[in-house]
Amino acid sequence: MAHGKQTKGECIYCHRELTRVGLTKHFQSCKKREEAISAADATSGKNEILYHLLVQDHWNSAFWLHLEMSGSSTLEDLDHYLRVIWLECCGHMSQFSHDLRDGEEISMDTKIGKIFEKDVELCHLYDFGTTSQTLVKCVATRKGKPTTPHPIALMARNHLPEAYCRECDKPATKLCLECMYEGEDGMLCDVHAASHSCSEYGDPISIVNSPRLGMCGYDGPATPPY
Secondary structure, eight states: OOTTTTOOOEOOOOOEEHHHHHHHHHTTTTHHHHHHHHHHHHHOOOOOEEEEEEEESSOTTTTTTEEEEEESSHHHHHHHIIIIIOOOOOOOOOESSSTTTTEEEOTTBBBHHHHHOOOOOOEEEOSSOOEEEEEEEEEEEEOOOOSSSSSEEEEEEEOOOOOOOOTTTTOOOEEEEHHHHSSOOOOOOHHHHHHHOOTTTOOOOOOOOOOTTTGOOOOOOOOOOO
16 A cells, blocks of 8 residues: 555535645635535524644544534544544544644543634654654634534545555455564555465454554554444
């Protein structure tokens, strides 16, 4: 799986496929998104500031998320979302900070509206042994009503990056953890996964759309919590 290779994702409103950067610009003028916002604004309730967050794995920029969060929600809500869609394997500890190195921990109770403004970036760490490092940057804000009853709306995520079998160069569907832990290419197609000889960590695992694949045995499912 190519690290840092540019990937595309699909706008959940109009289904247009663009890169991470392309979608950042696209959301400012997406007609279908404007329709969803107008429908939400026509409902009862209070307006608030909503935050467009660009989430990206620190080590592999092929993995990213575009999220919109309510200012009244908390970093704990964001932590929960990242755990479910990308990270959770063994209930490890996690934290947010302003800096990737030696950053002071920010309380999970902190409101999104108290910590984010345009261009502010936080670092999220999950698991202080086999650590996943995620960057979360506010790229835009708007005032209105959320388009979902949940604290977070998923606006786009990367498509699963391309990966190819080490034996035949066909699309890979499995990962051998033993090969990965030994620093070798562990990508395999179904056919070669079935005949692969490594056995210390069991059968090869299915490839899922997460930058944590294989770390601490992570095997997904890498699906949104809602």
